[in-house]
Amino acid sequence: MNPTAPRVLVIDDEAQIRRFLDIGLRAEGYQVLLAATGQEGLGLAATQSPDVVVLDIGLPDMEGHDVLREIRTWSEVPVLMLSVRDSETEKVRALDHGANDYVTKPFGIQELMARLRVLLRQGAKGGQADAPVRYDDGSLVIDLARREVLLDGAPVALTRKEFAVLSLLVRHPGRVVSQQQILREVWGATHTQDTHYLRIVMGKLRLKLGDDPSTPRWLKTEPGVGYRFPAA
Amino acid sequence: MTDDRDARANALLSAAREEDGQRLKVFLGAAPGVGKTFAMLSAARDLKRQGIDVVVGLVETHGRADTAALLEGLEVLPTRPVRYAGRDFREFDLEAALLRRPAVLLVDELAHTNLPGGRHTRRWQDIAELLDADIEVYTALNVQHLESLNDQIRRITGVAVRETVPDAFLDRARDIVLVDLPPRELIGRLKQGKVYVPETAAVALDAYFSPTNLAALRELAVETVASHVDSDLREHMLARGDAMPVRRRCMAAIDGQGQSEYLVRITRRIAERRGAPWSVVFVDRGGLDAERRERVDSAMRLARRLGGEGVILRGHAVADELLAWADREGVGQIIVGRTRERPIARRLGFSLTQQLLRRGAHLELTIVATPAERARARRRLRFKDGNGSRREYAFATGATAIAMALSFVADRFLSVANLSLIFLTAVLVVAVRTRMAVAVYTALLCFLGYNFFFAPPRYTLAIANADDVLAVILFLVVALVCSRLATRLAGQVTSLRAGQVRARALVALGQQLATSADADSIRKAGAAALARALSIEIAMLARDVSGHLKVVNSVPDAFALSTQDLAAADWCEGHAEPAGRYTDTLHAASCWMLPLGAEHQHAGVVALRFPLGTREPDADGRSLAMAMVQDIGQALDRARLAHELEGARVQGETERLRSALLSSVSHDLRSPLASMIGSAGTLLSYDAQLPANERHELLQAILGEGQRLDRYIQNLLDMTRLGHGTLQLHRDWVDAGEIVAAAVSRMHKLFPEVRIDVHLPAETVLLHVHPALIEQALFNILENAGRFTPPEEPIRVTVRSEAGRLLVDVADRGPGIPEDERARIFDMFYSVTRGDRGGKGTGLGLAICRGMIGAHGGSVEALPHAGGGTTIRVSLPLPPPPAENA
Secondary structure, three states: OOOOOOEEEEEOOOHHHHHHHHHHHHHOOOEEEEEOOHHHHHHHHHHHOOOEEEEEOOOOOOOHHHHHHHHHHHOOOOEEEEEEOOOHHHHHHHHHOOOOEEEEEOOOHHHHHHHHHHHHHHHHOOHHHHOOOEEEOOOEEEEOOOOEEEEOOEEOOOOHHHHHHHHHHHOOOOOEEEHHHHHHHHOOHHHOOOHHHHHHHHHHHHHHHOOOOOOOOOOEEEOOOEEEOOOO | OOHHHHHHHHHHHHOOOOOOOOOEEEEEEOOOOOOHHHHHHHHHHHHHHOOOOEEEEEOOOOOOHHHHHHHOOOEEOOOEEEEEOOEEEEEOOHHHHHHHOOOEEEEOOOOOEOOOOOOEOEHHHHHHHHHHOOOEEEEEEEHHHEHHHHHHHHHHHOOOOOOOEOHHHHOOOOEEEEEOOOHHHHHHHHHOOOOOOOHHHOOOHHHHOOHHHHHHHHHHHHHHHHHHHHHHHHHHHHHHOOOOOOOOEEEEEEOOOOOHHHHHHHHHHHHHHHOOOEEEEEEEOOOOOHHHHHHHHHHHHHHHHOOOEEEEEEOOOHHHHHHHHHHHHOEEEEEEEOOOOOHHHHHHOOOHHHHHHHHOOOOEEEEEOOHHHHHHHHHHHHHOOHHHHHHHHHHHHHHHHHHHHHHHHHOOOOOHHHHHHHHHHHHHHHHHHOOHHHHHHHHHHHHHHHHHHHOOOOOOOOOOOHHHHHHHHHHHHHHHHHHHHHHHHHHHHHHHHHHHHHHHHHHHHHHHHHOOOOHHHHHHHHHHHHHHHHOOEEEEEEEOOOOOEEEEEEEOOOOOOOHHHHHHHHHHHHHOOOEEOOOOEOOOOOOEEEEOOOOOOOOOEEEEEOOOOOOOOOHHHHHHHHHHHHHHHHHHHHHHHHHHHHHHHHHHHHHHHHOOHHHHHHHHHHHHHHHHHHHHHHHHHHHHHOOHHHHHHHHHHHHHHHHHHHHHHHHHHHHHHHHOOOOOOOOEEEEHHHHHHHHHHHHHHHOOOOOEEEEOOOOOOEEEEOHHHHHHHHHHHHHHHHHHOOOOOOEEEEEEEEOOEEEEEEEOOOOOOOHHHHHHHHOHHHHHHHHHHHOOOOOOHHHHHHHHHHHOOOEEEEEEOOOOOEEEEEEEEOOOOOOOOO
């Protein structure tokens, strides 16, 4: 095994899931560390310095949330949570506690791989501090430093709130940003429940960017959780 | 007094009616000493002999041996010791009586006023509470204590009785027993010292117990009993369905002068005789001074105590308002006092009485005169407001002086006739600013100045020509007209302003309440609005889990309540009546307590704390507070109902789903498992022999069936949650377009071969729903449509808002559904018995869809699609749009 390949730590109590993740991840060329309990996972995370952690929310010995919080006290390693459907509040809670993204069980291996790639790419750049200040996919250009948005070469006039929401999403490419986080950072801590503000701004943003709301290209909805902007 | 009337009353009374409800028996006498207590105790002994649980709560024997002897063998409750003004008293113990709960309780002296520290200020309130607790009460009362007879008694005996009992309370009595003693015998007992009389009344004793007085009082007592019987009879006939003449309402119009309370009492008596409901109406034209306002207030309070209704109308034209209200409320008789009529108005036919007479021809009009009050009112008017008047007169004098100074200057350039205009201006200025008397004073002063200094012959008061006479008249007319107009305008402005303050406060409250969905935010918004509107401290009290009233919200945040306050709040909530400060119940509390809901509803209480030193909030403030509290109560009620309704809706969907669950589980869980097990087994056994494409096919089958199983389990989970009634709606604001897009993108992922055309409205449409449930419902519809629509035909999804509802149409080009089956596709049994016909359907999708949409107050229906196929239409209520902050 290539010792320079990224290390993935998988913490999940289901043997079958650990097994197929092990096979799939190794096939993709990663080094794999496996843990069946939260304690074991914490030990491996501390001693083996993984590049990314895949963490199940439900563990036998301790809550996935607690493992996450523990890790966050001493490490900024990207964490991908595994959660079940219908637990939007769990997902939002995990994101608020510092998880970087999540996938919903049951998931396809390709979906998981795509998320891991995004996390590893950003992890390698050292996290959010060096987040890109410029997005350019040939059609849409967003320059955060110059506060400029161009659609097919034409400048798009955004209100202050619209720009603030857009730039927050652009600074987390490929990753979900929870609606609470957006509300907190753009509207302030007292407005985390006022989701209607966000819906209206999001509608206007899509209109201005010409993003078809039924199949959005840039402003993707994660129902009940938040929004995701694609990686360039 | 006529004997046959007496006999009729007693005969009717002795035939006690059997009836449910509150049982109060009042022993009514014409004067102290007629033997009420004696009669009451004798009745109690009879009951005791019959084995009924009779207890004496309080009886005053006044040291009479024959009365005390009757007490023997009866259980007597201990009294409550009270120390007041350095002396010890013993009071009736309401708590002990409520605790003991006898079948019948004796409490003497209905009109007694409790010493401070008790729960109520008056004993009749204690008794009302006993009756509410289903305890039968025997009590005694002298006729002079009856509220409506108060005036009459004073006229007859010359003694003003301060302790009165509301007539409405006496109306609750099932029986009134007249304890009668001929006047001569009573006087005899008095002389033998057998009648106890309070020391204070001893002076007036001889006058009071004169044979004429006693005869008159006796007449009143008999009349009271007779009218009680009359009203009983009327009710009895009504209950039996016998035709009764339509009872037209009696209405008293009061003006807040001294005779208002007198008018209220008269009206009550008239209405009582006719058996008609009655109201006391005051038309507020604004500009009321505090004294008059207080008098209107107390008249309204009296009306309510006597069982009438108090109404305040706003408007300028008194007659118009009165007649409009009378027509609206079915009034048959108007009772007015003789108003202080202006002689000119009367001459011209504009006085209120004349207007009522002319325009209210269909009404009976009663005019009541009280000359003494009239004269007093007039005197008071003349001498009131000394300070303000002095300032006004100084202003008038100053204005005249300035006019005079100007005239001296202008005298050099202008003709004498024009100088009068300068004086006229002064009169005008004063008239628009002050009262009429001051304006007239100015007019006279100006005329004197003008006449003396300027009008020829100068420096005399002689009037030489007709022009100057005209000047006097002109000055006076201007003064009168202008000051009248200005006074009226000022009054209207004040009244308008008061009305506006009230309207604004109520509108602001309404807006806040409309955006508050749950009880907590309603209480919060309500407390804030009340505190702002009245500039006072407010606390909202509600019961906690242990059943104690606690402050849940207050302005300011710290709000301490004493035990007195809590007791008042408790009483207020239990009886759904105001309590605490400014009321008759537990008035030692620091707050005025207003109930938020009906009796036994446990909706909570609002505590209003006015700043120290406030004597009593005025009528406007009080009625505003009550209106606002009522609004808050209604909002709480609405929230509670909405909550229950949502629960009921979820519950209703439950039963539909549960029944077919089992039959579906065996079929739909096993079939994907069968193909997965089969495919995996085949791979395991024949791996080497299989060509690559077949191996791939089997693996695809395992993957596809696994996903199908996942969806099915999702359905089962949803159903179980609906079925257990544990489906909790976590509502959030969402863009309808986003939800549709999420369902569509999930379809794309699972069924890439199905084409979907989506048409969303241009603007953002916000829903307040549980997003995951609606997305699941839409996904189920799409999945269903995907199974039926031919591969080359796209599914059309159209979203639009229409008449306060969001409509989502999902149209497929499938074979369509026959009309008679269209309603049934949402039926669990229909889907399940259809079995495999629809391909890989789980058979539960549409039923769950209906359950989830239904739990949000929406509906789903199947419509035929023009040109073949089916349109499934989801309709969801749209909430009022929230405030923007973008």
